[in-house]
Amino acid sequence: MSEPRASDVPPVLTGWRIGVVGLGLMGTPMARRLAAAGAELALWNRSIEKAEALASELRGVSAQPSPRHVAEASDIVIVMVTDADAVREVVFDPVDDQWGVLHGLAEDGIVVDMGTTGLSATQDLAGRLRMGGGNWIDAPVSGGTTAAEDGSLTIMVGASDPDFARVEPVLRVLGKRVTHVGAVGSGQVAKTANQMIVGMTIGAVAEAMALGRRAGVDPGLLREAIMGGFAQSRILELHGERMATGDFRARAKATIQRKDMRAALALAQTAGIALPGLETNAALWEAMVESGFGDLDHSALILAVDPPLED
Amino acid sequence: MSEPRASDVPPVLTGWRIGVVGLGLMGTPMARRLAAAGAELALWNRSIEKAEALASELRGVSAQPSPRHVAEASDIVIVMVTDADAVREVVFDPVDDQWGVLHGLAEDGIVVDMGTTGLSATQDLAGRLRMGGGNWIDAPVSGGTTAAEDGSLTIMVGASDPDFARVEPVLRVLGKRVTHVGAVGSGQVAKTANQMIVGMTIGAVAEAMALGRRAGVDPGLLREAIMGGFAQSRILELHGERMATGDFRARAKATIQRKDMRAALALAQTAGIALPGLETNAALWEAMVESGFGDLDHSALILAVDPPLED
Numbered sequence: 001m002s003e004p005r006a007s008d009v010p011p012v013l014t015g016w017r018i019g020v021v022g023l024g025l026m027g028t029p030m031a032r033r034l035a036a037a038g039a040e041l042a043l044w045n046r047s048i049e050k051a052e053a054l055a056s057e058l059r060g061v062s063a064q065p066s067p068r069h070v071a072e073a074s075d076i077v078i079v080m081v082t083d084a085d086a087v088r089e090v091v092f093d094p095v096d097d098q099w100g101v102l103h104g105l106a107e108d109g110i111v112v113d114m115g116t117t118g119l120s121a122t123q124d125l126a127g128r129l130r131m132g133g134g135n136w137i138d139a140p141v142s143g144g145t146t147a148a149e150d151g152s153l154t155i156m157v158g159a160s161d162p163d164f165a166r167v168e169p170v171l172r173v174l175g176k177r178v179t180h181v182g183a184v185g186s187g188q189v190a191k192t193a194n195q196m197i198v199g200m201t202i203g204a205v206a207e208a209m210a211l212g213r214r215a216g217v218d219p220g221l222l223r224e225a226i227m228g229g230f231a232q233s234r235i236l237e238l239h240g241e242r243m244a245t246g247d248f249r250a251r252a253k254a255t256i257q258r259k260d261m262r263a264a265l266a267l268a269q270t271a272g273i274a275l276p277g278l279e280t281n282a283a284l285w286e287a288m289v290e291s292g293f294g295d296l297d298h299s300a301l302i303l304a305v306d307p308p309l310e311d
Numbered sequence: 312m313s314e315p316r317a318s319d320v321p322p323v324l325t326g327w328r329i330g331v332v333g334l335g336l337m338g339t340p341m342a343r344r345l346a347a348a349g350a351e352l353a354l355w356n357r358s359i360e361k362a363e364a365l366a367s368e369l370r371g372v373s374a375q376p377s378p379r380h381v382a383e384a385s386d387i388v389i390v391m392v393t394d395a396d397a398v399r400e401v402v403f404d405p406v407d408d409q410w411g412v413l414h415g416l417a418e419d420g421i422v423v424d425m426g427t428t429g430l431s432a433t434q435d436l437a438g439r440l441r442m443g444g445g446n447w448i449d450a451p452v453s454g455g456t457t458a459a460e461d462g463s464l465t466i467m468v469g470a471s472d473p474d475f476a477r478v479e480p481v482l483r484v485l486g487k488r489v490t491h492v493g494a495v496g497s498g499q500v501a502k503t504a505n506q507m508i509v510g511m512t513i514g515a516v517a518e519a520m521a522l523g524r525r526a527g528v529d530p531g532l533l534r535e536a537i538m539g540g541f542a543q544s545r546i547l548e549l550h551g552e553r554m555a556t557g558d559f560r561a562r563a564k565a566t567i568q569r570k571d572m573r574a575a576l577a578l579a580q581t582a583g584i585a586l587p588g589l590e591t592n593a594a595l596w597e598a599m600v601e602s603g604f605g606d607l608d609h610s611a612l613i614l615a616v617d618p619p620l621e622d
Contacts, residue, residue, distance in 0.1 A: 233544030
C-alpha cells in the first residue's frame with residue numbers, strides 16, 4: 001500500500017476535525033488521504049496498534065481508546081467496518097453504554113457509514129441515531145484498495161441535502177465520483193444495484209465465453225473481437241481476461257459476490273418486485289460456492305457455467 | 312447519412328476490384344468508403360436505383376444487373392443482405408442458374424458475408440461454395456450505420472489464414488477493430504456471443520434500475536452513481552440513459568434482439584451446453600414482445616421487468 005504524497009492532495013481539510021472508526025484495508029488508506037489533506041484526525045481500531053502506528057507517523061493524527069473518544073474529538077465520524085453488525089456495535093454499543101460513537105457525538109454530529117450495510121439495517125440505524133440527536137449518512141464505496149489509496153473511489157451517498165453539503169468536501173478527498181443519490185439509504189440501494197449488475201454481467205460474459213469455447217472459438221480472441229462494440233464493459237475487460245487465461249486468484253472472492261446477490265434478492269423481496277434474471281444469476285453463485293469454488297475470484301463463475309472435464 | 316470525404320480515407324484500395332451485393336442501411340455507407348479508398352466497385356441491389364445513384368455519383372463505381380455480374384467484375388464479393396435466406400439466394404440462386412454470385416465467381420474467388428447469418432447456415436453455405444470452387448469468409452459487424460459511415464465498425468472474422476490475409480486491407484477500410492477470431496464460422500459465433508451479452512446486460516441494467524426505482528431511488532442518479540465502477544458498460548451508459556429518461560424510440564428494435572437471443576439459444580443447444588442466464592433472459596425478451604413492446608428500442612426491456620401502472 002503506497003502512502004499518498006502530500007503533494008497529491010491539496011490541503012482542503014485544514015481545520016476539519018474528522019474521526020475514522022475502522023482501519024482495515026479500506027479505512028487505513030482513507031485515513032492517510034484525509035491526513036494528507038490537512039484534517040485533524042481521531043482514529044480508533046479494534047486492534048489499537050494500527051491507530052497508534054498512524055498517529056506516530058502522521059501529523060495531526062491521534063489514536064483513541066474507544067469509538068466514543070473518536071466522536072468526542074470529531075465533528076464528522078466516518079465508520080468503515082465489516083458489516084451491519086459491526087456498524088451497530090461501534091455506534092450504539094449494546095454492552096457498555098459509554099463506549100460507542102453515539103455517546104460522544106456532539107448535538108447535530110454526523111456519522112458517515114461508508115460500508116456496505118444494506119438498506120434495511122441503514123434505515124434502522126439512521127432512525128436510532130436521529131432519536132439520539134445525530135445525523136446519519138450512508139456512503140458506500142466501489143473501487144477497492146487501489147482506489148482508496150489514490151482517492152478515486154466511487155462513492156454513492158444517501159443523505160439530506162444539508163448533511164450532504166456538510167460532508168461533501170471530505171468525500172471529494174476520498175472519491176473521484178461522488179454522487180448524492182437521494183435520501184438516507186439511497187447510497188445502499190445504489191451499492192446493491194451496482195453489485196447486482198456486476199454479478200449478472202459476470203454471468204453474461206461467462207456464459208458467452210463458455211458458449212464460444214464449446215463452438216470452437218478461443219475465449220481470448222472472442223473477448224478481443226467484441227471489446228469495441230455494445231458488449232463492452234469493465235467486466236468483459238477485466239474478468240473476461242481472467243476467464244480467458246484461467247487466472248482465478250481472488251481479487252474479490254466468489255463468497256462475497258454471493259453475499260451481495262443474496263442482499264439484492266432480499267431488497268427485491270422487500271421492494272415487492274420479481275427479478276427473474278437476478279434470481280437465476282444468484283442461483284448460479286450458490287451453485288458455484290457449493291461446488292467448492294467460493295475462495296476463487298468471482299470471475300471463476302465460468303467454472304460453474306462450464307465445468308472443466310474430470311480426469 | 313454523411314458521405315465520407317475523400318481526404319478521410321487513404322487510397323489504399325487503388326486497383327482492387329470489389330463487389331458489394333446489398334445496398335441497405337449498412338451496405339450503402341460501406342460502398343461509399345470502399346469507393347473513397349480507391350476501389351473499383353461493382354454494385355448490385357434488389358432495387359437497382361440505389362446502385363445506379365451511387366454509380367452516377369462516384370468515380371470507378373458501376374451498377375450491375377445481377378449478383379452474377381457483380382462477381383464477374385470482382386475479385387472479392389461483399390454480401391450485406393437481411394438474413395441467411397437472402398444470403399443463400401443472392402449467392403446460390405436456386406431459381407435461375409445464371410443469376411447468383413456463384414455463377415460469376417472466378418476460380419478461388421472470395422465471398423465475404425458481413426451479415427448476421429448464424430453458425431449453422433454459414434457452415435452450410437461455406438461448404439457449398441467450396442464445392443463450387445470459391446472461398447467463404449464470415450465477417451459480421453457491430454456498430455450500426457454511424458460506424459459504417461466513419462469506418463469504425465467492429466468486424467468479427469471467420470476465415471482461413473490465407474483468406475483473411477487477402478481481405479484484411481478491405482476490412483480495415485470498413486472497421487476500426489477487425490479481429491480474426493478463427494476458422495470459417497467463428498465470426499458468427501463471436502457475433503452471437505456479442506448479441507447475447509448485449510441482451511443479458513440490458514436485462515441486468517433494467518432489473519437494477521427497476522429495483523432502485525421501487526426502493527425510491529431516481530434511475531438517472533442511480534446510473535450516474537455507478538457509472539465509474541465495476542458496473543460500467545456501454546449498455547449502462549447508453550441504454551441506461553434511455554431507461555432513465557423513458558426514451559424508447561427504436562435504434563435497435565426489441566424484435567431484433569429477440570431474434571438474436573433465439574439464435575443464441577439455438578447455438579447453445581447445438582453446442583450441447585445449458586446456459587441458465589441466457590434462457591431466463593431470452594424468456595424476458597419473448598414476454599416483452601408478447602406484451603406489445605416489440606417495435607420499441609431494446610432498452611424498453613425495463614417495461615417488461617417493471618410494467619408501468621395501469622390507469
